[in-house]
Amino acid sequence: MTNEELRSLILELICEIAPEADPASAGDRDDLRETFDLDSMDFANLVAAIHKRTKIDVPEADYNKLYTLENAVAYLSAKAHA
Amino acid sequence: MASQEPPSPLRMTYREACKQALRQALAADPRVFLMGEDIGGYGGCYAVTKGLLEEFGGERIRDTPLSESAFVGAGIGAAMVGMRPIVEIMTVNFSLLALDQILNNAVTIPYMSGGQFAVPLVIRMATGGGRRVAAQHSHSLEGWYAHIPGLRILTPATIEDARFMLIEALKDPNPTIIFEHVMLYNMEGELDPAVASVDISAARVRRAGADVSLVTYGGSLFKTLGAAEQLSKEGIDAEVVDLRVLRPLDARTILASVTKTRRCVIVDEGWRSGSLSAEIGMRIAEEAFFELDAPLRRVCGREVPMPYAAHLEDACLPQAESIVLAARELVRPS
Amino acid sequence: MPALGADMEAGTLVQWCVKLGDRVKSGDVIAVVETQKGAIEVEVFVDGVVSNILVPVGERVPVGTVLARIDGAGEMPAAAEPVAVATRTPTPPRAAPEVRRAKPEAAPQASRQKVTPVARRRAAELHLDLTVLKGSGVEGSIRLADVEAAALIQTPPPTVKKGLDLAEMRKAIAAAMSRSKREIPHYYLSDTVDLHAALAWLEHFNAERPPIERILPAVLFLKAAALALHEQPKLNGFYENGAFVPGDGVHVGWAIALRGGGLIAPAIREADKKPLAELMAAMRDLVERSRRGGLRGSELTSPTVTVTNVGDRGAETVTGVIYPPQVALVGFGRVVVRPWVVEDRIEGRPVVSLSLAADHRVTDGHLGGLYLAAIARLLQEPEKL
Numbered sequence: 001m002t003n004e005e006l007r008s009l010i011l012e013l014i015c016e017i018a019p020e021a022d023p024a025s026a027g028d029r030d031d032l033r034e035t036f037d038l039d040s041m042d043f044a045n046l047v048a049a050i051h052k053r054t055k056i057d058v059p060e061a062d063y064n065k066l067y068t069l070e071n072a073v074a075y076l077s078a079k080a081h082a
Numbered sequence: 083m084a085s086q087e088p089p090s091p092l093r094m095t096y097r098e099a100c101k102q103a104l105r106q107a108l109a110a111d112p113r114v115f116l117m118g119e120d121i122g123g124y125g126g127c128y129a130v131t132k133g134l135l136e137e138f139g140g141e142r143i144r145d146t147p148l149s150e151s152a153f154v155g156a157g158i159g160a161a162m163v164g165m166r167p168i169v170e171i172m173t174v175n176f177s178l179l180a181l182d183q184i185l186n187n188a189v190t191i192p193y194m195s196g197g198q199f200a201v202p203l204v205i206r207m208a209t210g211g212g213r214r215v216a217a218q219h220s221h222s223l224e225g226w227y228a229h230i231p232g233l234r235i236l237t238p239a240t241i242e243d244a245r246f247m248l249i250e251a252l253k254d255p256n257p258t259i260i261f262e263h264v265m266l267y268n269m270e271g272e273l274d275p276a277v278a279s280v281d282i283s284a285a286r287v288r289r290a291g292a293d294v295s296l297v298t299y300g301g302s303l304f305k306t307l308g309a310a311e312q313l314s315k316e317g318i319d320a321e322v323v324d325l326r327v328l329r330p331l332d333a334r335t336i337l338a339s340v341t342k343t344r345r346c347v348i349v350d351e352g353w354r355s356g357s358l359s360a361e362i363g364m365r366i367a368e369e370a371f372f373e374l375d376a377p378l379r380r381v382c383g384r385e386v387p388m389p390y391a392a393h394l395e396d397a398c399l400p401q402a403e404s405i406v407l408a409a410r411e412l413v414r415p416s
Numbered sequence: 417m418p419a420l421g422a423d424m425e426a427g428t429l430v431q432w433c434v435k436l437g438d439r440v441k442s443g444d445v446i447a448v449v450e451t452q453k454g455a456i457e458v459e460v461f462v463d464g465v466v467s468n469i470l471v472p473v474g475e476r477v478p479v480g481t482v483l484a485r486i487d488g489a490g491e492m493p494a495a496a497e498p499v500a501v502a503t504r505t506p507t508p509p510r511a512a513p514e515v516r517r518a519k520p521e522a523a524p525q526a527s528r529q530k531v532t533p534v535a536r537r538r539a540a541e542l543h544l545d546l547t548v549l550k551g552s553g554v555e556g557s558i559r560l561a562d563v564e565a566a567a568l569i570q571t572p573p574p575t576v577k578k579g580l581d582l583a584e585m586r587k588a589i590a591a592a593m594s595r596s597k598r599e600i601p602h603y604y605l606s607d608t609v610d611l612h613a614a615l616a617w618l619e620h621f622n623a624e625r626p627p628i629e630r631i632l633p634a635v636l637f638l639k640a641a642a643l644a645l646h647e648q649p650k651l652n653g654f655y656e657n658g659a660f661v662p663g664d665g666v667h668v669g670w671a672i673a674l675r676g677g678g679l680i681a682p683a684i685r686e687a688d689k690k691p692l693a694e695l696m697a698a699m700r701d702l703v704e705r706s707r708r709g710g711l712r713g714s715e716l717t718s719p720t721v722t723v724t725n726v727g728d729r730g731a732e733t734v735t736g737v738i739y740p741p742q743v744a745l746v747g748f749g750r751v752v753v754r755p756w757v758v759e760d761r762i763e764g765r766p767v768v769s770l771s772l773a774a775d776h777r778v779t780d781g782h783l784g785g786l787y788l789a790a791i792a793r794l795l796q797e798p799e800k801l
Contacts, residue, residue, distance in 0.1 A: 018675060019675075020675060020676060034729075037675065039673075039728070040632050040633075040634070040727050040728050041632060041699065041700065041703055041727075044627070044630060044632060045700070047627040047630075048626075048627040048628040048630075051626060051627040051628065052628070057626055057627065058627065059622075059623060060619060060622045060623065061623075344532075344534055344560065371533050372534060372537050373533070373534055374532055374534060375533075375535060375553070375559045375560045375561075376532060376554050376559065377554055412554060415552070415553055415554045415555070415556075
């Protein structure tokens with residue numbers, strides 16, 4: 001997947017969890033949890049959804065690397081190509 | 083013709099409407115004349131023809147002997163040779179004496195003569211009960227007459243119909259009987275100035291409704307309308323159909339009403355068995371069966387000779403209460 | 417129409433999930449009802465055959481209105497008493513049974529049903545089975561209205577608004593919370609719990625599992641709060657008619673904040689008995705159904721206590737308002753790292769502020785304090801939860 005595709009995917013999965021969200025409102029460096037009002041259950045669901053779609057297993061210790069779009073894309077991209 | 087049109091006020095009694103109709107007919111066509119018992123000098127048993135003798139003279143307002151068969155026969159004869167007689171039989175009770183003339187002559191001569199003779203005869207009769215005149219004088223036999231092919235049977239129940247049905251009846255080449263219910267003569271009402279004629283073929287919905295059709299005619303109309311008012315207070319919306327013409331029946335209006343409401347109560351003052359209500363009910367069953375959402379019901383005269391005592395007579399006639407009861411049972415079965 | 421909350425007065429029937437003639441058993445969902453708390457699934461608690469549907473889709477009726485009739489065909493007459501749903505509300509006259517088993521009157525004599533012509537025609541058009549309908553017409557005949565009522569369950573009118581009306585929910589919350597503050601003499605206690613052991617265990621647990629199987633700290637809080645009620649059962653139940661009625665189990669109402677505003681606390685039943693993985697799944701499922709509108713009536717009426725966890729983005733301490741007629745509300749604040757005295761040193765430790773709001777008519781501070789201590793203790797041995 002390209003970075004663009006990863007970015008879209010993350011936003012798509014967030015929108016499934018937060019249906020009223022406007023994906024365009026997230027800046028690359030914004031904290032996604034703040035922007036989309038995601039609590040720990042939402043975030044856990046997001047990680048599970050990412051796992052299901054991309055087969056990438058994000059360990060708990062790395063959750064903080066997913067807090068912004070920029071970091072999330074970088075992290076997942078690296079993991080995908082590892 | 084010594085007649086001056088007195089100014090006709092628009093508010094009048096049913097009796098007055100009948101008289102105005104007769105005056106209009108007499109004034110318009112010299113072939114029209116009246117025959118009947120006590121219509122001239124006495125002014126009519128119910129005072130319908132009061133003053134007409136003075137106005138139109140003895141040639142045109144003719145008192146007859148006490149013989150219904152004779153003067154109805156004379157009327158048939160007059161009609162056959164081109165006159166336009168209006169024969170008054172005092173009440174339907176006495177018409178039985180002229181039944182043979184009506185059925186076997188008036189109705190059949192056009193047929194048996196192969197159309198060589200028409201019988202454009204108009205017969206007016208008072209009918210019905212409620213005047214405490216007991217067993218021999220209270221019949222409602224409109225249904226019997228409506229059984230006879232060749233007759234047109236009219237039952238004006240409103241001031242308007244009383245005023246204008248006669249004029250149309252005179253235009254009909256067939257023998258026509260107009261029934262005036264005795265309890266209607268004193269009824270007062272307003273004529274709509276815009277109306278100058280009526281038809282003599284259609285029934286009319288006097289009150290539109292959605293829950294049940296109340297089908298009736300003549301003297302029962304106002305009791306039925308009263309019942310509909312009572313029912314509306316209970317939240318039951320009744321439609322009231324005034325038949326106006328008993329033969330030929332306006333099946334279309336009846337069926338349209340029952341198709342809409344899906345329930346029907348027929349109100350007929352005649353004795354229940356074999357009455358006109360039976361004919362109407364059967365027509366509905368034949369042609370609107372699959373629209374019905376409840377059994378057909380009727381409120382009729384009790385099958386006894388009419389009692390003399392007031393409370394007993396009232397109990398034998400359809401009343402608003404019995405109509406309400408029947409309608410309510412169909413809409414809200416208990 | 418069941419009472420799905422202490423203050424519910426009416427509900428709108430938005431969907432029938434059965435049709436006439438369907439066989440149902442206890443626990444089946446029979447309809448969906450719209451309330452201030454959103455669309456709630458209504459269950460039946462009897463077995464039988466649906467013989468009459470009385471309320472059409474889209475109609476709003478008061479609590480207690482009979483929605484449908486279920487015939488327990490072939491059962492002994494002795495069993496035919498109205499089955500009352502265990503609605504735990506303090507308004508007994510209103511909390512009527514959801515469905516009443518019809519009296520086993522003599523079945524229409526086998527030969528012929530009375531059906532009016534137009535009713536029969538309409539039923540044929542709609543492919544409805546007339547044999548299970550009861551007629552309201554003359555002589556008990558099935559008439560058009562009876563057939564059309566049955567037909568209505570098949571075609572929901574387009575104007576019915578499904579889903580959550582947040583304004584309505586806010587009104588429900590306002591009513592419940594006002595009542596709570598009016599009637600319940602609250603007392604409040606709090607404690608701070610060292611989560612070092614719990615979170616270390618959890619980290620290890622989650623590291624070995626794929627994302628979908630990982631457990632949130634909230635699950636540990638829930639389990640600990642549930643188990644601790646065994647030691648203090650007087651915090652688990654209801655205050656009704658001047659007395660404490662213990663719950664028939666530990667059914668924890670889990671407070672869920674809905675996106676866009678609104679709060680609902682459906683029950684996780686037997687929370688003390690469920691393993692952690694099951695609790696996590698239950699929590700996840702409830703959150704999803706709360707938002708979507710697929711909660712069940714029994715989930716709203718059965719909580720025996722409520723636990724609220726503000727999560728990692730909430731306040732440090734939460735002191736709650738008891739949801740009547742319950743007698744306690746347990747609160748967990750945000751997990752924070754604070755200086756903590758361990759033996760003789762000071763360390764940063766993850767800790768959580770744990771609070772209890774309790775009904776002073778039933779318990780006192782001493783007992784409440786023991787309860788909090790029990791939770792704290794349980795959280796030190798997470799592997800036993």
